[in-house]
Amino acid sequence: MATRTPIHTATRALRQFARRDAPELAVCRLTQPLPRSLHTSGRRASNDTARVPHPKAPTGRRPPFQARAAPLSLLVGGGLAASFLAYSQLGEDGPRLQDAAPTSTDDRDPSLPRFRLADIRKHDASSSEPWVTLEDKVYDITDWIAAHPGGDVILRAAGASIEPYWNIFTIHKAPHVREILQQYLIGFIDAADLGPDGLPAAETIEDPFVDDPIRDPRLITHTAKPRNAEPPNEELDRTFRTPNELFYVRHHMWVPVVDEAKADEHLLSIELPDGETKQYTLEDLKTRFPTHRVTAVLQCSGNRRNDMTRHAGKTNGLQWGVGAISNAEWEGVRLSDILVDAGLKVLDATLPTRKGNSASPSDDQVDANALHVQFTGLEAYGASIPLAKALDPRGDVxxxxxxxxxxxxxxxxxxxxxxxxxxxxxxxxxxxxxxxxSDEESTSQWQRRDYKSFGPNEGANPDWDRAVSIQEMPVTSAITGVWVGDCVRRGRVPWMGSSSTPSNPHQTTTQNSSSRILDMAAVPKKIGFTPEPSPATTTPCPPTTPPDEPIAVQGYAYSGGGRAITRVDVSLDGGKTWDQAELVNDSQNKCTGNKSWAWTRWRYVGALPILTLPTTTFPQTSPTAERGSGCHDGASSKTKPKHCTTLIVKATDDAYNTQPESHRGIYNVRGNLATAWHRVKICPRCTGTGDGGVGEGKGKGLTWSTGETYGCGFRKEAEEVREGMRRQGVVGASSDGNAGSAEGGK
Known part of the structure; x- marks a missing residue:
């Protein structure tokens, strides 16, 4: 009984032969690729067409293999039956194509072969050609290994289904990851191995995250496995140094398990350019070298990616708010000290140069400007920095x-x-x-691909090799706390103390306070800045907001490369007018290092512009209107007055670098370096609290709400958040109301 796939292929070949000249078909290519094991030889035919590089594979890596059919003479020499017989016997040492299910029970693409699970299992991690399955499909991932972040980790699934791992590594459940895998499709699981639902039996695997540490419940989780989470805004910059338990978490895999009792035996291997290797234990580092302390920010390149998604376009990656950044004091030894001890000899950059006699490396000296320091972690993550940075006496690495x-x-x-x-x-x-x-950057995915940025016009498949890897970070800033009206008047702004609004509303104070920061993210249930007044104290809602309505705003600013923040500009009216915030003096915090590696916290107090309050002529019957922002900014009708205003912050560093105005000008599909002006829209509204014995139109008070979405610290109704993110294509429907569960890339 002839299988359906070979008949289809052989028939197509015969039809091609009838249409084309014989020279064109001396050797023909199948429309669909076949697995390598179907070849009579393990080597590629010498007349194969040159391969097209795979978009996700690093330079020099092999793209997905494109198999060729046998010579046409083999396929047509003995008629159709002989053609099929010869075709089906190719690759005796590899898995045979199995009898396909009858047409009535298997309507999948007939041009692709079928494989039995027993044969698929032979292509496990020990095989030179590892395969995986997903649903009822089979993929040859041999060439994906080199391009896949984590490399060897994917081999855990080789010879079996990748689905149980993706159910754990939920970050992979993104359309762009599925599209990548689809390029390695080689066939289907035989119908004989499929259940009534058209899928193979489910497999169980050991959860590699079972030993991960317990995290602080206050963290906003984007993905649970691997854990990626940021602190809520009310905790983010409450103190100069972010507490360890609230420091943002960015993982690509599980947390390696290291025996604490044997931690001092942990080995660090250092390989020099000549191949010589030296090892140090953690105890060696602690006892043999001077200890240094440096306060420095760590910031993910995707910080504020959600801003770019909402204001510019869809981005691939975790939809971080403003909290993928934290500041801490680090204690350790200088990398430069270790490299010198290991025997690295570098040309002295301070040597004078003369025409015709330039300083050049000797046999035992290397040029720091031409080399890189490659780092590798226990969980297979890799990255690198220029050697010059590592050896800079003021670089504090x-x-x-x-x-x-x-x-x-x-x-x-x-x-x-x-x-x-x-x-x-x-x-x-x-x-x-x-x-x-090394004389080259780390070859890891995280160095060569993920952490790069491109022009707004370069689309989803940019030229990765043309862009440089992100190293020093650009200047950025963000709003993390806002107080309006009575919150300011009644002294509920921690850094203003217990006094009322300052006589000069533009004069801020840097008074520290250990009391809880009462920004909108901390307000339960309702989204107002101020609590709704009780019936006994309510007053009629005026037509406009007061001319002296106070507002207090706080946040952080930071610039990479050790550049200090010299100015933070704040606008309360969408950028029409500007004022300067006061920079918090955290200089009493020691161990700041040789340059400005830490963030700068800022504070601002001012008076809001007068805004017209919405009236009952504007319907507020929808959940969004009654429980969400409740504001009308005139976008839906030119005749409606403006009821909202937008707060903006931007920072400038000591090199006069400043933030771009719009995310559209710096948009890239990876959503990296989202550093445009940070905007937060706020809206006044009247809320009914019962008539309290007064007449119609009475019993209302002024509250404030924000139209800002998830990730910027100011909470919106869950259904609004999900809908907004869904429109951007960032997440699918979710039943838990947590817009932070977006699946994405790095």
Whole structure:
């Protein structure tokens, strides 16, 4: 009994032969690729067409294999029956194509072969051609291994279904990841191995995240496995140093398990350019080298990615709010000290140069400007920085084993991590186990692909090799807390103390307070800045907001490369007018390092512009109107007065770098470096609290709400958040009301 697939292929070949000249078909290519195991030889035919590089594979990596059919003479020499017989016997050492299900029970693409599960299992991690399955499809991932972040991790699924791993690594459940995998499709699971639902039996695997540490419940979780989470705004910059348990968490895989009792035995291997290797234990680092402390920010390149998604376009990646940044004091040894001890000899950059006699490396000296420091962690993550940065005496690059006066937590690299101040946090590799001094960057996905940025016009498949890897971070700032009206008048702004509104509304204070920051993210249920007044104290709602309505705003500003923040500009009217915030003096905090590696906290108090209050002529019957922002900004009708205003913050550093005005001008599909002006819309509204014995139209008070979405600290109704994110294509429908569960990339 002839199988359906070979008949289809052979028939197509015969039809091609009837249409084309014989020279064209000396060797023909099948329309669909076949697995390598169907070849009579393990080597590619010498007359194969050149391969097209795969968009996700690093330069030099092999793209998905394109198989060829046997010579046409083999297919047509003995008629159709002989053609099928010869075709079906190809690759005796590999898995045979099995009898396909009858047409009535298998209506899947007939041009692709079918494989039995027993044969698929032979292509496990030990095979030179690993395969995986997803649903009823079979994929040859041999060439994906080199391009896949984590590399060897995907091999855990080889020879079986990848689905149980994706159910754990939920970050993979994104359309762009599925599209990548689809390029490696080679066939279907045979119908004989499928159940009534058209799928193979479910498999169970060991959860690699079972030993992950317990996290603080206050963190806003984007993905649980691997854990990616940011602190809520009311906690983010409450103090100069972010507490360890609230420091944002960015993982690509599970947290490695290191025996605390044997932590001092942890080995760090250092490989020099000549191949010589030296090893240090953690105890060696602690006892043989001077200890240094540096307060520095670590910031994900995707910080504020959600802003770019909402204001510019769809982005691939975790939809971070403003909290993928934290500040801590790191304790460790200088990387430069370790490299010198390991025997690295570098040309002295301070040597004078003369025409015709330029300083050049000797046999035992290397040029720091031409080399890179490659870091590798225990969980297979890899990244690199220029050697010049590592050796800069003012660069403060540490191999850290302490954080905020405590032992380095597991989530943040225990027992040893790199800390590269001023650079994107992706270069501060956790669970550090190996360092290589090389003439090229790290070849990892995280160095060559994920952490790069492109022009707004370059689309979803940019030229990755043309862009440089992100190192030093640009200037950015964000609003993290807002107080309006009575919250300011009654002294509920922690850093203003218990006094009422300052006589000069533009004069801020930097008074510290240990009391809880009462921004909107901390207000339960309703979204107002001020609590709704009780019936006994309510007053009629005026037609406009008061001319002196006070507002207090706080946030952070930061610039990479050790550049200090010199000015923070705040606008309360959407950018029409500007004023300067006061920069908090955190200089009493010691161990700040040789440059400005930490963030700058800022505070501002001012008076809001007068806004017209919405009246009953504007319907507020929908859940959005009654429970959401409740504001009308005139977008739906030119005749409606403006009822909202937009707060804006932008920062400038000591090199006079400042933030771009719009995310549209810096848009990239990865959503990296979303550093445009941070905007927060606020709207006044009247809310009924019962008539309290007064007549119609009475019993109303002034409250404030925000139209800002998830991620910027000011909570909106869950259904609004989900709908907005769904329109952007960031998340699918969710039943838990947590817009932070967006599945994405890095």
């Amino acid at each position: 540490l191999l850290a084993f302490g954080m905020n006066g405590e032992t380095l937590p597991r989530d943040h690299g225990f027992p040893l991590r790199a800390v590269v101040p001023g650079h994107v946090a992706a270069r501060s590799v956790k669970w550090l186990s190996k360092i290589v001094i």
